[in-house]
Amino acid sequence: MLEILEFEDTSSSVLNDRDFLIDLWLGRTQDPDWLSGSGSSYATIRSMAGVQLARGHHNRTFTVPDAVLVSIGELARRRLQDTGEDNVATLDAITTLGMIGDPSDIPLLEERALDTEDNWVLQKLLIALAISCDDQASTSIDRIAIARNQDLTKEFVADVRRTRMIKLGGLCATSQPGRKN
Structure with missing residues (x-):
């Protein structure tokens, strides 16, 4: 989702900006300007930030604090267990647990x-x-x-x-x- 957004005044390097992604994940960045008009909810963007953080950590692009990884893993686990349907959130959860799961x-x-x-x-x-x-x-x-x-x-x-x-x-x-x- 983050990959396909058209960023206004934001470069696509945010996908590899660990601190920005952590701020999104932790809710420190509420409804950023570039999100308006994208048709995406903040919850969806936050979820994708979690996937990007897991991927960056897994691939050793950057390190992510353990507390953040734990919270990302917990959300992924809940999504995989709670949903009866297979959707983007389920696919994100699957990918995340493969990268950073217990x-x-x-x-x-x-x-x-x-x-x-x-x-x-x-x-x-x-x-x-x-x-x-x-x-x-x-x-x-x-x-x-x-x-x-x-x-x-x-x-x-x-x-x-x-x-x-x-x-x-x-x-x-x-x-x-x-x-x-």
Whole structure:
């Protein structure tokens, strides 16, 4: 959502401006001028700021304070558990939990993957598991691939597993002890 807004008097570099995104997330920036006329609600923009913060932290573009990461993860978890429908908020929650979720989120992502009827959401869930630094994610991917083999192409599953191996050898291998990135 932030990517597609037409910023007035604001450069798109705000997407990588950690402090600005934290201010949006924490509600310190209420209804910014560039938001007026965009058709987007502040809550939607705040949610996307959370996703951008999770992505920036996960990719080591910048660090995000633990308290902010915890609150982003909590909102993502609630959204994934509370919604019965698959929408943008659900997809944001899936992506966020893949990037910064706790080990306890892996079963939640797996359960949702086994239950969803939407193949796009199923694919997003598998990608979220592929980018997770948690060890349980590989086993979850295997279980989902077996259980949902009629809904997934062999090529997609191979891509997910390849992404997982690259991830484990890359960012996950250099993560700090005791932190999930």
